[in-house]
Amino acid sequence: MRLGREFFEGMALRDVVSWNLMVDGFIEVGDLDSAWEYFEKTPYPNVVSWVTMLCGLARSGKILEARRLFDQMQNKNVVSWNAMISAYVKDYQIEEAARLFSDMPNRDSFSWTTMIDGYVHVGQLDKARELLNQMPYKDIAAQTAMLSGYIKNKRMDEACQVFNEIAARDIVCWNTMIAGYSQMGRMDKALDLFKEMKDKDLVTWNTMIIGYAQIGEMEEAVKIFNGMKIKNVVSWNSLITGFLQNGLSMDALTSFKLMAHEGITPDHSTFACSLSACANLAALQVGKQMHNKVLKSGHLNDLFVGNALITMYAKCGRILCAQLIFDDLDEVDVISWNSLITGYALNGYGKQAVQLFEQMVSKGVQPDHVTFIGVLSGCSHIGLVDLGLKLFKHMTEIYSIEPLVEHYACIVDMLGRAGMLSEAFEVVRGLKIRANAGIWGALLAACKTRGNLKLGKIAAEQLSEFEPRKTSNFVLLANMQAEAGSWDEVENTRLSMKYTEVEKQPGCSWIEVRHQLHCFQSNMPMQPETAEVYSNLKTLTSQISNLDWVSKSSLLDNL
Template identity: 60%
Template sequence: MKQGLKSLGERARRPLVFDQNVKITQLGKLGRVEEAAKVFDRMPQHNTVSYNSMISAYAKNGRVSDARHLFDKIPSRNLVSWNTMIAGYLHNERVDKACELFDKMPHRDVFTWTLMITCYTRNGELEKARELFDLLPDRKNRACWNAMISGYVKKGRFEDARKLFDEMGDRDLVSWNSMLAGYTRNGKMCLGLRFFEEMGERDVVSWNVMVDGYVEVGDLDSAWQFFQRIPNPNIVSQVTMLCGFSRNGRIQDARRVFDQITNKNVVSWNAMLAAYVQSYQIDEAVRLFTQMPEKNAVSWTTMINGYVRVRKLNEANKLLDSMPYNNVGAQTAMISGYVQSERMDEARQIFNKIGTRDVVCWNTMIAGYTHCRRMDEALHLFRQMLQKNIVSWNTMIYGYAQAGRMDEARKIFEEMGEKNIVSWNTLISGFTQNGLYVDALGSFSLMAKDGKKPDQSTFVSGLSSCANLAALQVGKQLHQIVMKSGYTNDLFVSNALISVYAKCGRMLSARYVFNDVDSVDVISWNSLISGYAFNGYGEEAVKLLQEMTVKAITPDQVTFVGVLSACSHAGLIDQGLNLFRSMNEEFCIEPLPEHYACMVDLLGRAGRLEEAFKLVREMKIEANAGIWGALLSACRIHRNLELGCVAAEKLSKLEPCKTSNYVLLSNLHAEAGRWDEVESMRTLMREGGAEKQPGCSWIEDKNQLHVFLSDDGVQPQLPDISDTLNNLTAQMKTCSFMPETLHDYV
């Protein structure tokens, strides 16, 4: 009797367990993993299906650690359990963990083999995929053949794919479509069309693959022609065409396709909603959103993103609060909106409310703090993260680099495990931007030892460092690597090369690189003009400006800084004045402080100090340290104490701690025999906290950069260097090449 009641109870519970398993699966698909976990925890008993459903829910929502923890707790695993966990790892791109589990499996089925082969092919590891494929116990399994073919075509290895396809004895439509998709996804539409026409049998997938291929290459006319020829288009066909139109800004065409869909599902509604959001038609998006018969997490997230895009953050937050369930994607969209507006405290409030955060949520919050230079808070969150991905590490390196804290950036870089090209580029560009050029070049060398190939960004940072160090030989070596790597046609790299040769005084080489660029831009011209100016070729710089205008290249503010500087150094007074006037009259460019500084320097070198002072007084903008510094230098050269004192007074307010300003004025007083004022200047320097900064210089010898600091007491060759310097100083004084007051600088 008792046994019969027990059996009856078990049969009564089975439908309940089945319903709960289905509910867990559905909630997992909707991204409502917390609710799924609650259903799982409340179940009076679990079967293997319950465990598998919950593992899948965790894995599909990025909680792969929770999935593995549950997998390890299963009292009796079946083959589906193993496959579900492997699929979870692959879904989260944890190929190493998937392989580790694959090796431990007591038994494997066709699905397992297909999973692993697909995993390797998606990861681009075709040789490993082929090794598994050749070990297949069942060579007749079409799924593995199709996975292998798909892997080859995705990597552009069409000959290998076609050879395998031809060897395949029993092809199905999946085989044909896999081969076709390989062509179309790689933009080989001519080959794809030819293959499509060879197909003995086609289904709606074949047609959809062709439509999608044309959409991806931007050929909407061909896509539309194919779409109209589909015998029985399905919802995928319609959504593909709808997305193609919306992506290219053809919203009315997209709406026309949407209105023709008879049985609209939530995917089609979401596609049209996204189209309105992407085109900033937020009112239409709101109207459509209110009409939707069914909304899922994607619908809510898309709509919140729409409000964020048009900076309506209050409306976005209200919508988030009205969501019937919590969703990390929607909450992250809201955080992103606050981050973009630098409203970090409000972003943090949303972040703190999220129960289970995925890596995207963490990274969004950390990126916000780094953008606002709040690195301590970014680091605090970063250290709390249990699952960091490479984006997390790179974001922290970037944040410290932007804040000028390169020691911390280097520390984070050294802590991380696997580094990608972005990691190296972020570190190298950080060193370059913060003036640590030797460190940048050192990291460039270490990157090669790590087996990473430099790209456009790496070369630009490395070459910029060479330019700033005037390291010609290292720059030449990088030029050779650029040519071997195939980046000679890259405009950014070419501009950096022009700058290297120009700053190293090799103007012929700079011009050669310039002439070799297929389509130069204004930066290319500016780099060459600045090079001529820097090296004293004033007339050549002016000629380049004229050449620019003949070729219809509009000069910008940087162009005129270079040209005016060239006129100043070459003594081209009249040309400089004419060019300065033409800036506004001909090119509608308002002068910046840098342009006025060039003009003050130009007039000052010519001894026209009153004219230079008048220009400064009549400026429409406030004079900066560069302008007053140029005037003070000119007063020092021409011994105009009165104007020099005016300029020095202005400079002392703008740069109270800069030693060179006090030295210049002190020298002026010394030349006038006003020794009390000289002593007063020195007293002001001491009381004002102006201290001489150690001079720094470097020299390139045998491809090595040697850096020297003037106060470096541990330099082994310091006595020899001092003796040589004193001898040279004595010789220069004897030959009248040195003013008497230069001893103040030495």
């Protein structure tokens, strides 16, 4: 604009177009004061001059100034009316927009679409539909706006009705409808439209991947992904995020690796999700490699990536590294604080977790539900019962946060660790919300530690209602009964396991070797290296047995 102004000032002759270009230029760079100055200096402003200035004021949210200018206009064209209506719609002044709309001498498709979209945004869908029915000619933009409104409010039957009324559907219209069904988890309907749609774009394919991932059908998501001829970073991110959301962290990391081989440059979302996968697997070396890639790519100061790095290092047991990442971030939010507080609590540094919470509050950051889960967990780990109960009380009285079942689980765990089993049981009995497996599991674990078989039986019975097929719950109860010498009850519990279709999850472990993650599952086919592993294991077993470190019989029993 500086060069534009110099050129303008050097012109021997200027016409209204010259002045209008300067006004429009200043508006584009956000300099409304200069735009207004040149508008007022325009010798003979035409309707374009007035509309340009009006649109600039309206787009900047200066509604009163825009209306004042609009009222001063001698000759208003449809563009000026539309600009003013659009300004009111964006400012949620739908009634004022409706008054102007009704006063318009002439309306075009933009006028109708703006009003319909306005009613949709304020949730007045019936008025929007009424206006769409009154529209003299059907415009696909107006119909798609109505479609989006119904989908946003989960009125899919009415959305389908509007969709069927659209004669010539464009790609936006198709994608909007497919996204609606995907968001509602109705992937059968989404797939029908997907198959019917002729010209699909990347948005269409990516929407289907996200939809299947949200309902946990990752095999179908992978099929859609593999069927794509062209994939972009959003496609890969959708797949990686889907694996992560469904607990398939190894697959998420594998996809990240394949993405690099395909030559797709990861963005902040890719790094954040992949780092979360490293955190879930406690894959420190892979996480460090990814940290180096983040540094090289320039995404280190991205808040999402920074928070993911904090969580990754914390879950991998490197809490000081997590603290360094936190300290180096240019900007932190409540998620950053939560990640660090939870990290300290997870690694057994309850005192530091509480100190961080106090520091967070002193800096004016408003804690949320996750904050209190972290700090209450910290109190539980170091036995700060009084402080934990005090913070739990402050959560509702000071911060107006209603406790979730996870907060009660922390309290039960804290009381149980401190040996206050009766108090923990009273908390469970007095719950205003329904207890879950986490609460009864915490109580059962505390009963096991303290040898309280009576309460342990109650906790185990309640836990079996939530997780009737989980083997570990039966085993824990049987161990308690064995320690108490109640062998008849042990036998009954084992019989329950036998006659109940318990959930037998395949054993899974992983190890990092030379910066690569290797996963082993008990139900996997024999891998090429497996024979060598067992051979080495037998050799080591033989050597240990010969040294009399472990008796041969007990070793064979363990194997």
